[in-house]
Amino acid sequence: MLSISILSKINILVLDWRQKARAPVNKPKTNTDQRRQKILVHAINFAPELIGCAKYTTELCQFLAAQGHNVEVVTAPPHYPGWVVRSPYRSWVYKREAFGPIQITRCPMVMKAGAHGFWRLLAPLSFAVAAAPIVTWRVFRFRPDVILCVEPTLFSVPIALIAAKLVRARSVLHVQDLEVDAAFEVGHLSGAGIRKIANHLERRLLDSFDQIVTISEKMREALLIKGLRSANVIVIRNWVNLDMICPLPRDLNAFRRFFGFSDQDFIVLYAGHVGVKQGLDVVLKAARRLAVRQAIHFIIVGDGPMLGELKQEFADIENVAYLPLQPNDQLSELLAMADLHVLPQLPGAADLVLPSKLGGMLASARLIAATAAPGTEIFNILQGVAILSAPGDDEGLAQSILSAHSRDFSANIARGLAVAETLSSARLLPNFERLLVGQTNASQNKGERFAKLANP
Structure with missing residues (x-):
């Protein structure tokens, strides 16, 4: 669990990022001429x-x-x-x-x-x-x-x-x-x-x-x-629209209250499409490995052709809950529920698409655990920002989640906010x-x- 000192560091870097984000941007001129x-x-x-x-x-x-x-x-x-x-x-x-x-x-x-x-x-x-x-x-x-x-x-x-x-x-x-x-x-x-x-x-x-x-x-x-x-x-x-998705406090989060989570609970969040290319089964296998860790909870928010099949296959796991897609005006609050975002991807599709959810994850000022092979675009973007493990490796992802639960990654979050500004x-x-x-x-x-x- 993140300590109070770590949370303080994150709050400081979020405030600094907000000041930068609200500073005048030298925007390229649009088509006025x-x-x-x-x-x-x-x-x-x-x-x-x-x-x-x-x-x-x-x-x-x-x-x-x-x-x-x-x-x-x-x-x-x-x-x-x-x-x-x-x-x-x-x-x-x-x-x-x-x-x-x-x-x-x-x-x-x-x-x-x-x-x-x-x-x-x-x-x-x-x-x-x-x-x-x-x-x-x-x-x-x-x-x-x-x-x-x-x-x-x-x-x-x-x-x-x-x-x-x-x-x-x-x-x-x-x-x-x-x-x-x-x-x-x-x-x-x-x-x-x-x-x-x-x-x-x-x-x-x-x-x-x-x-x-x-x-x-x-x-x-x-x-x-x-x-x-x-x-x-x-x-x-x-x-990513940095006015719509911005860092919000973890405490008093509406979604955490909805699930009845306490400050001691550690929330691992996946929000997005549930299809073949997402390879979401690796997240649920990691959840199964971590079922004995009572403070760690997994929330899957989304829909897609693989959702029903995955729910059925992993119906025995009690540390996973599901929500449907949420309206855009609730997206920032939803992302703020997380202590950790997970970004899985099917190995063969790694460089054929780029997950659209990435910008929101970065802008929410939360840590990311991603599955990405060296040399792929996701790996190159998130090196030094996210905790990275091999695609399809549920044991490696479980270890990433345990590291996020116990260690200070505020420097990674700060680098993630800097990447969000470029997007x-x-x-x-x-x-x-x-x-x-x-x-x-x-x-x-x-x-x-x-x-x-x-x-x-």
């Missing part, structure tokens, strides 16, 4: 989905609209996580709605809860087919200057490219997930021949965009290995805006300039 533009966004995920790609696509669109741009979105019914459409939405209908100043058209999608196997292909493919006529209609009525397509899903890419050609719009792809590689690594797809064909088609499609943005250096390297032009692929990391939405969203609407056609020097802007 540029023409307001029409931007059409084609993405399978959008609000009211709370996590994953939807969070970042929604926040980007809100920011662009706040800068005076005219933004429209073509998307699916909200279904993530779990691949289940919840009331009042329906999966089989087209729907037009407003999200503040943003106009949204939702398109049908065929899906089955969990979307395992064949359904994992059919669901996004059906959305892409249903959305294609809407994208075509909107480009002729809306006449966008920019078309932004978000991967996943790759199935949306062809119509986005065609639409951009039809109206001579700038085409930008936001790669949140190396979808093809991940599908083979986690077992959704298999076969060397199929993979070769998929990789060839992927490269041809991606190379047709004017600009590609991805979220990690390792993902950029993977895209370049596929044969894409270096100047066309830049990194803008997923951001601030106040820094990164203006860079994304300039990339979308600025004169950034691919050339080596321009690509390098935006790479520097994207990673302050």
Whole structure:
């Protein structure tokens, strides 16, 4: 258990971080000297989905609209996580709605809860087919200057490219997930021949965009290995809103009170998607190992296709409790419940995605225990910040949790807050805006300039 002196150290560094976070930031100028533009966004995920790609696509669109741009979105019914459409939405209908100043058209999608196997292909493919006529209609009525397509899903890419050609719009792809590689690594797809064909088609499609943005250096390297032009692929990391998620005191936390935890209880928290790539079973195996430690409690907050299976497999563990996803306005309070955040990941998917939950963990001023292999992006970012153990090693993760319970890691937390500042939405969203609407056609020097802007 953390001592009073350690807690005092953490409070001091949090106060110092708050002062820095609230200090004036030399924000890059937005587009005040540029023409307001029409931007059409084609993405399978959008609000009211709370996590994953939807969070970042929604926040980007809100920011662009706040800068005076005219933004429209073509998307699916909200279904993530779990691949289940919840009331009042329906999966089989087209729907037009407003999200503040943003106009949204939702398109049908065929899906089955969990979307395992064949359904994992059919669901996004059906959305892409249903959305294609809407994208075509909107480009002729809306006449966008920019078309932004978000991967996943790759199935949306062809119509986005065609639409951009039809109206001579700038085409930008936001790669949140190396979808093809991940599908083979986690077992959704298999076969060397199929993979070769998929990789060839992927490269041809991606190379047709004017600009590609991805979220990690390792993902950029993977895209370049596929044969894409270096100047066309830049990194803008997923951001965190430091006004929304900030360090909050451990005592009097509403979630700790809800569970009846005392000051002596040590809370290990996982909050996010519960799918194959997350490899959450290693956390529950570690919880089983630590079941005799009565002061250590595990809280799993989230949803996803693996949740039911994991609950059933680990039903015997009494030191684990579950909560559904919480609203965004409760996220900072939720993260403050933790004494330790856990960040597991399936070994084969380590550099094919970058967990979107990372920024919130860092900004909450709590320690992180992550499973990451040396040389991976997560390892490089969190070295000296988190307690690291090998992917899939539940014994190693259990030892990390015991270390966090007994030792002073306030210096690691301070370094984590410094990393969170580099991921601030106040820094990164203006860079994304300039990339979308600025004169950034691919050339080596321009690509390098935006790479520097994207990673302050």
